[in-house]
Amino acid sequence: MTRVSALPGMRDYYPEQMRVRRWVEDRWRDTALRFGFEEYDAPVIEPLELYTRKSGEEIVGQLYAFEDRGGRQVALRPEMTPSLARMVAARSQGLPKPIKWFSIPRLFRYERPQRGRFREFWQLNLDIIGVEGVEADAEIMAAGVEVLRSCGLGQEDFVVRYSDRRLLEAVMDALLVPIERRPAAYAGLDKLVRAGAEAASAEVRKAGVPADTATRLVRAVGRRDLDGLREELAGGEVDLTPHAERLEQLSRHLDAYGVGGFCEFDAAVVRGLAYYTGIVFEMYDRAGELRALCGGGRFDDLVRAAGGEDLPAVGFGLGEAVLVELLEARGRLPSAEPRCDAWVIPVSADDRADAIRAAARLRAVGLRVDLSLREQSVGKALKRAGQSGARVAVVIGSSEREAGVVTVRDLASGQEERADIESLAGRLLQRPVERGRA
RNA sequence: GUGGGCGUAGCUCAGCUGGUUAGAGCACCAGGUUGUGGCCCUGGGGGUCGGGGGUUCGAGUCCCCUCGCUCACCCCA
Numbered sequence: 435m436t437r438v439s440a441l442p443g444m445r446d447y448y449p450e451q452m453r454v455r456r457w458v459e460d461r462w463r464d465t466a467l468r469f470g471f472e473e474y475d476a477p478v479i480e481p482l483e484l485y486t487r488k489s490g491e492e493i494v495g496q497l498y499a500f501e502d503r504g505g506r507q508v509a510l511r512p513e514m515t516p517s518l519a520r521m522v523a524a525r526s527q528g529l530p531k532p533i534k535w536f537s538i539p540r541l542f543r544y545e546r547p548q549r550g551r552f553r554e555f556w557q558l559n560l561d562i563i564g565v566e567g568v569e570a571d572a573e574i575m576a577a578g579v580e581v582l583r584s585c586g587l588g589q590e591d592f593v594v595r596y597s598d599r600r601l602l603e604a605v606m607d608a609l610l611v612p613i614e615r616r617p618a619a620y621a622g623l624d625k626l627v628r629a630g631a632e633a634a635s636a637e638v639r640k641a642g643v644p645a646d647t648a649t650r651l652v653r654a655v656g657r658r659d660l661d662g663l664r665e666e667l668a669g670g671e672v673d674l675t676p677h678a679e680r681l682e683q684l685s686r687h688l689d690a691y692g693v694g695g696f697c698e699f700d701a702a703v704v705r706g707l708a709y710y711t712g713i714v715f716e717m718y719d720r721a722g723e724l725r726a727l728c729g730g731g732r733f734d735d736l737v738r739a740a741g742g743e744d745l746p747a748v749g750f751g752l753g754e755a756v757l758v759e760l761l762e763a764r765g766r767l768p769s770a771e772p773r774c775d776a777w778v779i780p781v782s783a784d785d786r787a788d789a790i791r792a793a794a795r796l797r798a799v800g801l802r803v804d805l806s807l808r809e810q811s812v813g814k815a816l817k818r819a820g821q822s823g824a825r826v827a828v829v830i831g832s833s834e835r836e837a838g839v840v841t842v843r844d845l846a847s848g849q850e851e852r853a854d855i856e857s858l859a860g861r862l863l864q865r866p867v868e869r870g871r872a
Numbered sequence: 873g874u875g876g877g878c879g880u881a882g883c884u885c886a887g888c889u890g891g892u893u894a895g896a897g898c899a900c901c902a903g904g905u906u907g908u909g910g911c912c913c914u915g916g917g918g919g920u921c922g923g924g925g926g927u928u929c930g931a932g933u934c935c936c937c938u939c940g941c942u943c944a945c946c947c948c949a
Contacts, residue, residue: 442940496947496948513949541949543948543949545947546946547941548943549943551947556949558949725949726948726949728949729948729949750949751949752949754949755949757949779907779908781908782906810902811905811906811908812908813905813907813909814902814909817910819909820909820910843908845910848908850908
């Protein structure tokens with residue numbers, strides 16, 4: 435008999451991994467709710483057309499697409515944004531603005547699995563729709579920072595780098611880079627941080643930008659701060675002031691949120707994809723060892739492109755895979771937590787009915803209770819109970835039955851006492867196992 | 873899609889230049905202890921040595937193919 439294993443890039447979540455995923459998702463959800471976002475979801479299977487129409491070329495090439503039994507061309511969703519755009523476009527007139535929605539979608543992309551990259555993955559999506567100003571950008575970025583902080587990460591662990599597509603446009607205006615060369619030039623600039631100035635410059639030249647212009651562009655962006663940009667562009671005709679003011683305002687807001695220390699302006703943040711229209715940002719581990727934790731920005735054409743009214747939007751996607759890697763590297767993953775409050779052990783088969791009644795009573799008041807289901811020695815059962823992290827073992831044998839009590843063994847200290855089931859329930863309820871906490 | 877590394881028990885691995893029925897530790901199960909855990913002792917289950925083909929008297933070991941994992945590139949969460 436050959437075993438059938440999970441498909442490439444798909445993961446089985448055994449309880450120990452599931453605990454971690456649940457822990458992370460709980461923090462995502464808590465933080466999103468604290469920022470006033472409402473949760474939504476959409477189908478995992480969508481019409482293929484939803485992606486072929488508007489998504490980036492790369493994503494379309496990675497689709498899990500097939501024909502369903504009704505002859506429809508369908509795809510497993512590779513990202514959440516098109517579904518969001520559809521939902522908002524369908525009801526945008528009736529929804530109170532701004533719309534602040536979040537989702538924790540399960541997504542699929544058929545690409546080569548590798549470290550921090552799978553074919554099935556989860557991400558947190560946060561979006562604000564209907565706000566034009568940097569107030570929304572700041573709120574989104576601050577929420578992103580707080581999501582990671584709620585997982586126990588600090589300034590020494592990660593950083594948000596941001597820039598503004600409009601600023602880059604102005605720089606390209608100043609350097610007279612032809613409009614039609616810009617998408618390819620962006621892609622070249624996107625290599626600056628990873629591959630260095632030489633490689634980026636070569637890529638930009640390949641995009642059809644004259645060598646001296648390419649050199650100036652890469653050098654300007656490579657300065658990575660506003661003063662540097664201004665110096666490199668000295669003598670140019672274009673005024674960076676409105677962009678600088680917008681960025682300054684964003685920076686002030688981020689300080690007010692208390693997340694200024696996590697955020698750095700970086701002109702080299704470009705992001706490859708075409709649909710960003712304003713602020714763009716990425717979150718990275720400070721050590722620079724991992725892939726991007728998160729990417730986002732402003733895409734003001736989102737809703738209109740989906741057939742809705744013209745509404746500005748800003749948002750981000752934060753993946754679970756890289757985040758878990760970072761948490762692991764920093765030792766911030768939650769340690770194994772107690773699974774239950776009590777573990778009930780019948781001494782012999784004759785005691786089982788009473789053990790079941792005791793467990794049922796404790797469960798009825800809301801405690802987490804496990805029960806020995808195998809006929810085995812009390813010693814074995816206690817060992818199992820201890821492994822589970824239960825706080826107490828409840829032993830029920832003939833002498834307890836006669837006395838109408840149970841023996842309660844504190845599994846940490848080994849101390850034992852007899853008690854009736856109601857007083858035990860009361861005592862355990864005063865300090866039940868904390869739900870979903872580290 | 874391109875290129876490197878690696879596939880032996882659930883996990884971590886050993887297995888010398890090919891040589892009988894493939895091993896260890898941990899984990900699991902049972903017993904020692906038919907009412908008291910974490911230590912200890914004893915025993916047990918569990919492997920088509922990733923799969924297929926080839927060379928050979930003989931392949932975990934050598935060759936080819938293939939699948940999978942992994943790392944880097946591409947790109948992205």
